[in-house]
Amino acid sequence: MSESSGLILVTGVSGFVGSAVARALAGRGCRVRGLVRASSSPVNLVDFPGELVEGDVRDSDAMESALRGVGTLFHVAADYRLWAPDPEEIVRNNLAGTQSVMRAALKTGVERIVYTSSVATLKPSDAGAVDERAAAAPSEAIGAYKRSKVVAERLVEQMVAREGLPAMIVQPSTPIGPRDVRPTPTGRIIVEAANGRMPAYLDSGLNLVHVDDVARGHLLALEKGAVGQRYILGGQDVMLGDMLAEIAVRMGRRPPRLRLPRAPLMPLAWVNEGLARLSGKRDPFLTLDSLRMARHRMFFSSEKAEQELGYIARPWQEAMGDAIDWFRQAGMIR
Template identity: 35%
Template sequence: MKILVTGSSGYLGARLCHALLRRGHSVRALVRRTSDVSSLPPVGESFELAYGDVTDYCSLTEACSGCEIVFHAAALVEPWLPDPSKFVTVNVGGLKNVLKAVEETKSVQRVIYTSSFFALGSTDGSVANEDQVHNERFFCTEYERSKAAADKIAMNAASEGVPIVLLYPGVIYGPGKLTSGNMVAKLIIERFSGRLPGYIGSGNDKCSFSHVDDVVDGHIAAMEKGRLGERYLLTGENASFKLVFDMAALITGTNKPSFSIPLWAIDAYGWLSVLVSRITGKLPVISPPSVNVLRHQWAYSCDKAKLELGYNPRSLREGLEEILTWLKDLGLIHY
């Protein structure tokens, strides 16, 4: 099939393009003129680049032309930006443009939309499934707010008959690009470099960790077997970052952190990082919104995806063994 992938130069999108090509599909990757395309396959008979942006409707209609499947994986994934309006422009406006372009392109049979666990909201003591709807009483980040708003648009489109499948990955990690979407790798680098000498908070946080290649497989399964209009959580093992650091120490034979850094101290560091960012223009690794996320729990069940899509997430230990070896081979950590 002819498949369009938005967000193709990103952490998830690039690996999705490679996986689709391995399965014999023809792939068109939507990229900006300024995008780093080094992680994408070489242009050839089965792979082409379409220059444009999800915020540019005309470029989307051209990119969709002749395609049967659209993977909408493009998103602005940051815990903090100096201009928060960009989250709405890309994550909400971009989805609206994709849906409009798909409606105009009669060849598109299915849209696979990459949402986020943030769109469903925190769980705080429970393990949620696809029935959870964001309560909208509070948002830890502007990214979360934008994904919750986009989720409403996607669900409304599904109710109106748009052939869309909604996917909700957890905290994606694994080898690949060191973007903000690969926060686990960034925190491991901070931990092994000594810049993050202790645990983050008391260990009461909980996230659902999803290996990037499992999420890619889940996307392809959703294309092949997903029911139109349905939501699927592509999550994994629910664990705290304390457990991640302990497991990393066990795998590498290094010492576990001997103390915990209280969230108020990390929050203060985050505010300082934001001030530095405004001067240097370099986005911070830790910011106050990311600390807000750690004050809550985000635990989810992927049983529906396992049952209907054959989704089979690997264990956190197996995934961490891979990412630690990858970071060591790159010379980014030493043990």
């Protein structure tokens, strides 16, 4: 790629998508600088293929320092939580981080930016898969995380239109695969199901994609994307029951047969959230927002990225196999 002679900064390289993007760039011969926080997990930083600098995306001085000498920026870092004791903290983190990064990029003269948004900024439709035209307003987003991604994406679009920010936007659907170190909410479902701890499920659906295909889509957006445009980077639409059946087959277990209604689970989700607030421990597995989201099938179309960028995603079953293999190696699956 033409940017291989310049320095590229990737934020969030200790995370799931960020680590995949950094490795994809290094595989193309690019010079990569990765931004990490002091508290970042070291798992995905072992044998990092480039230079590491420490900083917080909300710190404008740290961002300007990290961007010195950088021609291309991939802003991947985000507060990816579907629940927090103070939900507005997620909104503040993602909006402030995006604003700080983009302001620093303008100030330091970055030439090209790929901003990692999410299909969380789109309105789902029970009529079928939606595309980039289904942009949601903040009031239409379910939960703090989705609202945070909407307001951050709108900020980027405004800076493109008003200040000439040279950014294009990619919208990953639901990545799965190796290096899901946290793990993500979907990764937690995979781990729980693989360990035989999901005897029942909700009638919902999602769009699954291999994280390395998402990373390759980021590079394609840089090479062929247009400033100000949004590109969904998805895979295939999958019913949750089919996803759990695939996991069961790979683990030699019987797939769950019991399909649960959402309404009776609302009180349990409320209790789970209350216990999580009191204990201060890990995010609850079942939350009110996750149940509200499950009312819709999160199905999306990547046709625009396929036609304009040449984007292709492998079958979701391959992604699931890689995810299970990695979780097993990491000791999360027995």
